[in-house]
Amino acid sequence: MAQSGKRVLISAPGKVILFGEHAVVHKKLAVAASLGLRTYLHLEENETGQCRLHLPDVDIDLTWLLSDLSLSIDLKTLETGHPMDIPEEIKQQLENWMGVTTREAQRQAVLAFLYLFFVLKTDKPTSFGFSINTRSTLPVGAGLGSSASFATCIATALLVLFNHIPTGFAQSEKKDSYLDTINRYAYKAEQVIHGNPSGLDNSVCVFGGALSFRRGEGFVPLEGFQSLQLLLTNTKVPRSTSALVAGVTAKKEKYPNVIDPILDSIDKISLRCCEAFKSDSKADLAQELEDLVDINHCLLHALGVSHSSLEKVRTITGEYGVKTKLTGAGGGGCALSIIRDDVNVETTNSVAQKLAGEGFDCYRTSLGGTGVNAVILIDDSLDQAWLINADRETLEAHAI
Numbered sequence: 001m002a003q004s005g006k007r008v009l010i011s012a013p014g015k016v017i018l019f020g021e022h023a024v025v026h027k028k029l030a031v032a033a034s035l036g037l038r039t040y041l042h043l044e045e046n047e048t049g050q051c052r053l054h055l056p057d058v059d060i061d062l063t064w065l066l067s068d069l070s071l072s073i074d075l076k077t078l079e080t081g082h083p084m085d086i087p088e089e090i091k092q093q094l095e096n097w098m099g100v101t102t103r104e105a106q107r108q109a110v111l112a113f114l115y116l117f118f119v120l121k122t123d124k125p126t127s128f129g130f131s132i133n134t135r136s137t138l139p140v141g142a143g144l145g146s147s148a149s150f151a152t153c154i155a156t157a158l159l160v161l162f163n164h165i166p167t168g169f170a171q172s173e174k175k176d177s178y179l180d181t182i183n184r185y186a187y188k189a190e191q192v193i194h195g196n197p198s199g200l201d202n203s204v205c206v207f208g209g210a211l212s213f214r215r216g217e218g219f220v221p222l223e224g225f226q227s228l229q230l231l232l233t234n235t236k237v238p239r240s241t242s243a244l245v246a247g248v249t250a251k252k253e254k255y256p257n258v259i260d261p262i263l264d265s266i267d268k269i270s271l272r273c274c275e276a277f278k279s280d281s282k283a284d285l286a287q288e289l290e291d292l293v294d295i296n297h298c299l300l301h302a303l304g305v306s307h308s309s310l311e312k313v314r315t316i317t318g319e320y321g322v323k324t325k326l327t328g329a330g331g332g333g334c335a336l337s338i339i340r341d342d343v344n345v346e347t348t349n350s351v352a353q354k355l356a357g358e359g360f361d362c363y364r365t366s367l368g369g370t371g372v373n374a375v376i377l378i379d380d381s382l383d384q385a386w387l388i389n390a391d392r393e394t395l396e397a398h399a400i
């Protein structure tokens, strides 16, 4: 295949919400940190006149002639509203290019890409073409922010491809302003995928680290944050973030006097967590986080976003004195367990083994690492096939 121009490896972390999921959609405080697990995107500019979108995690491999990708209305002129508040005829045109993408996961991913493509594209010669391949070490649709991590990578790739930001944005003096731009478009892609995202997930995936976040105000780095030992358990029960978020909103509208105090309590949990990180005593911090984890989970249960599989994880970890809450949208997906420093390795291994015996996947990964990054690929062997086949350690070593 003819090849010229940019070859870039972009990556963005997933996230874990320690406290405040769902409440954050309704302007309550949340606390979250980036994860060691990341999404990787291989971007290659070529001279095929085509665009290839290869998303093996959701079984998508689509190629379009770029000359065919044109809309009757310029989407840039509609950029200010919600991405899906676009005329029906435009939605229909976008749907037509999706072909037989029957699963919701596929539709959301392709639609997010097409939307950003039309908003960010600039004039190019007719021979201009490109391919995008992605691969995530995050479980997709399990509460660890795969959507925001994917959205961040796609937004970055298209911003770099169409020269809105330089490939070396992460090393630039204007890094903060470039990251703000990436965050703005990643949020738009999240809106396509989720409907009504708070903006917490994309902020963590773009900026990395640990932070507290309030919708409308943005984020503040978490003062005194120290990496925690967490065990993440994926129940593998599928669920939809957009449906769960809509469910909580409907409950809040139907029973405001009942639901609002629950959301206020969650706000206070996040505030208390921020205070706890400032404390000098590590033992006090662990004790307090454990209490807050327990209370936050029960409040989320009351909001209707737990699941029998998540309750099972709580029962199993509870037998070893380990505290657990759901993380992300819930309804299945992942739970996080706090592993205190005085919990020995044998105990953690026993818990993980017991959870695996139930068919759950367990992850031990670091918290608070780098946000989005882009690396120019010089070595020709680091091609699309390499991205799809490389192990996690190899990808991490090349991406950050």
Ligand SMILES: Nc1ncnc2c1ncn2[C@@H]1O[C@H](COP(=O)(O)OP(=O)(O)O)[C@@H](O)[C@H]1O
Residues within 6 Å of the ligand: 039, 055, 056, 057, 058, 104, 105, 106, 107, 108, 109, 134, 135, 136, 139, 140, 141, 142, 143, 144, 145, 146, 147, 148, 150, 193, 194, 239, 240, 241, 242, 328, 329
């Ligand atoms: N690696 C990926 N490739 C393509 N699409 C992805 C990828 N990761 C996430 N997505 C998109 O994000 C959706 C999952 O988002 P969501 O339900 O919010 O779960 P999560 O908790 O993982 O963010 C998928 O259905 C898909 O549309």
Ligand SMILES: C[C@@](O)(CCOP(=O)(O)O)CC(=O)O
Residues within 6 Å of the ligand: 020, 021, 022, 023, 024, 025, 142, 143, 144, 145, 146, 147, 194, 196, 197, 198, 199, 200, 201, 241, 245, 327, 328, 329, 330
């Ligand atoms: C439920 C929510 O608070 C987090 C959703 O996270 P995830 O998509 O399940 O990883 C929604 C949001 O903040 O937009």
Ligand SMILES: [Mg+2]
Residues within 6 Å of the ligand: 145, 146, 147, 148, 201, 241
């Ligand atoms: Mg998501």
